[in-house]
Amino acid sequence: MKTLLVLWSSQTGNTLQLAKAAAAAAMQESSVTVRIMPALQAGVDELLGCDALLLATPENFGYMAGALKDFFDRTYYPAQGKVAGLPYAILISAGNDGLGAQQAIERIARxxxxxxxxxxLLVRGVPQPADLAAAAELGATLAAALSIGML
Known part of the structure; x- marks a missing residue:
């Protein structure tokens, strides 16, 4: 069975709403285990134990949340060389444009x-029903791709 790890950080609840929508849709894929957890609680074991990763973060001051950055700081060296090729996707709840957070995450992912x-997936402002649907579609797509071996 494949595992999708959904990491989130949220202060207002917007990002958590989106992460939960993605995770709930992904859970519909019976051959994929979905683990959803706060970035501050996840560590190298969770990273090494997943087959794909969904990173959900708010945009804080034009950057990713400190909790997600902390996850990267704690796992980078212990996981170095062990997670090459891991497929990932990004979900950003932005008050601005989200591009600073996106670029920082992509740089670290490289x-x-x-x-x-x-x-x-960049969601600006309070998530609307269409945003939650887009998050659900992202989660479902990741899970389906994992299920059939596309990721």
Missing amino acids: GYCWRQAYPP
């Missing part, structure tokens, strides 16, 4: 030698 599975 350091891990991960591969971006799908384009980032």
